[in-house]
Amino acid sequence: MAEITHIDYDPATYWTTSAKNFRSSARLHLQHFLFQRTLGYVLESHVLAFISSSDNGRSGRSSLRVADIGCGNGAWLCDLNDELLKASTSAQLDGAISLEELDVMKPPSDDLLEVYDIVHIRAFSSILVDTGVGPLLSFVHAILKSGGYVQWEEVQGDKLVIEAAESASANNVSTKACDTISQMLEAAGKARGSNFGFIDRLDHEIQGFGGFEDVHKQVFEKRKQDYKAWTEDMLMVWGDLAIHIPTKADEPTAKLTRESFLDLFRRAVDETEYGVAIHQRMIMVAVGRKGA
């Protein structure tokens, strides 16, 4: 019987193949809750105002069409549904929530054109390797109705901060293993052509694409009291990387083997248990309205 010894790592398919299990879903839930604690909202204020102002414009029961593209386990959509039920607006999600598989890097099918009032995007940076934001924004623009809103949220993926808590640094706690993994990932990202520069310019990217108006950006500092949870979220990502690295038996001469990575990972976990935090300092949110 053939044995799978390692799996090629491709972030674009990562969540839909080997790692689609309760652990990856739990990690996405944790990430979602942390986003919510940081932002304090599900819908940004311009988007909320748009829903309220167009309440009467929608026919009949004020149904709303929202697409959360690359929605992971759907955690954001579930919270949105709750928020709309509680809000003063009479808007409701049309047909509640349904999930479909589709590739947002390709043009949408005709039945999706100009269908949605709101499109939400979160945590897409690792997917936009080589392509830049163009294909994704084309897709978003095509499926939005005129006057509809895009709300896009990203963490600063390239700006991983490894820092010892004050009490930990006072005790000279090492950050060496965490630093090493962080640098390895940065080098691997560069080798793949990852370019996270667009995150700081998210509003300019949307504006520059054309066809969007009233573009706004907000920047949120992560809360210090959440650093431990962000660290745990990141450790789950790092831990899941091991399966993508060949074992010593697979590639005896490889510089990095699964065994050496797991050893490094265990030391990184130890460092975090002595107070070292791993986080990206900021979350960016950009919103824009599709022009007529």
Ligand SMILES: C[S@@+](CC[C@H](N)C(=O)[O-])C[C@H]1O[C@@H](n2cnc3c(N)ncnc32)[C@H](O)[C@@H]1O
């Ligand atoms: C990092 S996860 C973020 C999930 C979710 N937005 C969240 O914040 O929890 C990236 C998501 O994008 C999806 N994805 C990757 N490439 C895609 C593509 N070309 N078209 C549509 N979805 C894609 C993955 O399956 C995954 O659900």
